[in-house]
C-alpha cells in the first residue's frame with residue numbers, strides 16, 4: 623500500500639529501512655517527550671513488528687515510512703491504528719527526522735492517512751496523544767483541525783517523573 627502526497631511518498635516499511643530507522647532512533651531530540659533512547663535491539667524489534675503488522679487480516683495497524691522522492695529513504699513515520707472496534711476509534715501518530723522538522727511533513731502525511739481512514743476504513747473518530755510539553759506535536763494536531771478533548775493526568779513516566787498528556791480527536795462528521 624502506498625500514498626503519494628504533494629511532497630511525500632508514504633509506503634510500508636521493509637527490511638532495508640533498518641539503517642534509516644536506526645538513524646532516527648539514535649537522535650535524542652526524537653525521544654525527548656516519548657521514552658529513553660532506544661538501542662539497536664529495540665529498533666530491530668520495532669521494524670520486525672512494523673513488517674509483521676502487514677500480515678494482519680484484517681489490518682488494524684498501519685505504519686508508513688515517509689519518503690521524499692526520488693529518494694526512498696525513510697525520513698519519518700506515520701501510524702494509524704485501531705484502538706476500539708466497537709466505537710470505530712483509531713489513533714494517529716507521527717515522527718519526523720529532525721533534519722526535516724518545520725516543513726509540515728507530519729501534517730501532510732497525517733492528513734493523507736486520516737482522510738483515507740475516514741473514507742475507506744469506516745473510521746468514526748481519530749485520536750492523538752502527546753506529552754503536554756510537546757509543542758510541535760500539539761501544533762500538528764491543531765493544524766489538522768483536531769479538538770483538545772482533555773488533559774490526562776500523570777499518564778507518562780519519563781526521566782524519573784510523571785507527566786500529563788493531551789488527548790486530541792476529530793470525528794468523521796467534522797472531517798467532511
Ligand SMILES: CC(C)(COP(=O)(O)OP(=O)(O)OC[C@H]1O[C@@H](n2cnc3c(N)ncnc32)[C@H](O)[C@@H]1OP(=O)(O)O)[C@@H](O)C(=O)NCCC(=O)NCCS
Pocket residue numbers: 651652653655656716717718719722723724725726727728729751752753756757758759761762
Ligand atoms: C512532532 C513532529 C512529528 C512534528 O513534525 P514536523 O513535520 O516538523 O511538523 P510541522 O513542520 O508541522 O511543525 C509543527 C510545529 O513544530 C514546531 N517546529 C518545527 N520545527 C521546529 C524546530 N526545528 N524547533 C522547534 N520547533 C519546531 C513549530 O512550532 C511548528 O508549528 P508552526 O507550523 O505553527 O510553526 C516532530 O517534531 C517530531 O518528530 N518530534 C519528535 C517525535 C515526536 O515527538 N513525535 C510526536 C509524538 S506525540
